[in-house]
Amino acid sequence: MVDYFATVARGLESLAAQELKAFGAEAVTETFTGVHFSGDRTLLYKVNLWTRLIFRVLVPIAEFPCNNAQQLYREVQNLDWRDYLSPDDTLAVHCTGKNRQLNHSHYTALQVKNAITDQQRQQTGKRSSVDRDSPDLSLNLHIQGQTAVLSLDSSGDSLHRRGYRPAMGVAPLKETLAAALIDLSEWHPETPFLDPLCGSGTLPIEATLKALNIAPGLLRGEFAFERWRDFDPQLWEELKAEAEAQQHTQLPAPIWGCEQNADILQQAQTNSQNCGIVKEIHWQKQDLSQLYPPCESGIILCNPPYGKRVGDEKELASFYKLMGDVLKQRFTGWTAYILMGNKSLAKNIGLKTSARIPVYNGSIPCILSKYELY
Missing domain, CATH: 3.40.50.150 (Vaccinia Virus protein VP39)
Structure with a gap:
């Protein structure tokens, strides 16, 4: 069993929790704009394919104290990134949340990227490049107070973008x-x-x-x-x-x-x-x-x-x-x-x-x- 986290729009947490239970998720727990749940790889694929309510499904890989940029850099470097990507793979980092020392998402994402690519350079002499649009590995860092959770993003582009709607009115509903x-x-x-x-x-x-x-996911690309x-x-x-x-x-x-x-x-x-x-x-x-x-x-x-x-x-x-x-x-x-x-x-x-x-x-x-x- 693996722990997952689904991000959802504010106010839709209980509906998303019901949907996840219907898919067979276990340990379903609601929080603000999200739902924690557990399951296997089949469930991860199935949620991405079938959900009508969830924005993205994250796989947390580390939780650590995060008081400032230096501590964030060190904690990210403590992970062995060879488990997740090679220097030939591209990378993207998205950040949500903030605290007093880390209050600019682009700067925070840069610390994560630097920690990973510096480790790669030390190990191999080569490093991953950033591809914001179509990366081989997409990471999500969420900061709440003095704690950070670093996750793999299994969805990529937000799941509300089914892929059928290039034509939109002035103020369309998601x-x-x-x-x-x-x-x-x-x-x-x-x-x-x-x-x-x-x-x-x-x-x-x-x-x-x-x-x-x-299944909405059948309409998407990748x-x-x-x-x-x-x-x-x-x-x-x-x-x-x-x-x-x-x-x-x-x-x-x-x-x-x-x-x-x-x-x-x-x-x-x-x-x-x-x-x-x-x-x-x-x-x-x-x-x-x-x-x-x-x-x-x-x-x-x-x-x-x-x-x-x-x-x-x-x-x-x-x-x-x-x-x-x-x-x-x-x-x-x-x-x-x-x-x-x-x-x-x-x-x-x-x-x-x-x-x-x-x-x-x-x-x-x-x-x-x-x-x-x-």
Whole structure:
């Protein structure tokens, strides 16, 4: 058994813990923006392949006191880096957290890199070069107080980047947050799903990937662990083949994405095309004022503009009132979940919430408001 650490967005720790338990993880413990868990190599590969909520999976290799740059350098040099890379391999170091003496992430990363490459030069006369974009070994150093944890990064590029979304709207949801909102809405694939404000399509696409049981990792190029010395290519190919065999070919209930801007709707269609599901989703160019229910009941999930990055707040007040009126007058029998990032705008909806779930959209504190439409 190996100890791992999954990094997640603030507020999604318990959802990620549930997901990890479903994958078979043991010793699952939540902490701020992360989850500790244990498992074998198969689990490490499986989490990277299947997670819908986690940013990256780290493998801690050392924990040590870290009061200043000199101590950090010494502690990193105490490790035998021949176990992890040769001078011919490239390297990248990413740092999170800080303390009084180490408060600049680039400087801190430089100490780690120097400690490793100085050791290599002493041993062989050669040293690894830095490749920030596609390194053979990616390291993560996290400083909390006077302690540092140094980890191998098994994921590489953040797992929220599924690989299907080169086309993005003005303020898109991260794919991991979209997947979390879908979980929080308690939507099941047997229930019709509608996003009336779909933008570049992240919510309908994530719902479709879940309903068709498509592993998000199948859409990506490469994971960092594929370059590790102990990488097991046969196991990895078996897990990917198993994931492909578990995919469904047809949605049990329809999924709609509506957007009034034709260019942005085209972005959504391009994104769904990139993951092979464009024909599964009903994309519609639709103004909110002309929106009518496509069937008797279902789940509405949407992320309207809050006036933080998109839209003028005064203009948005009337838009929120319209949204409330459309839901109240036309969508009897449905349940709506709306991500609210602005309390004053939320009041304009004019509907009574049956649940209010706190979430974060990046650094913006939001409420996922639930409305039972009778």
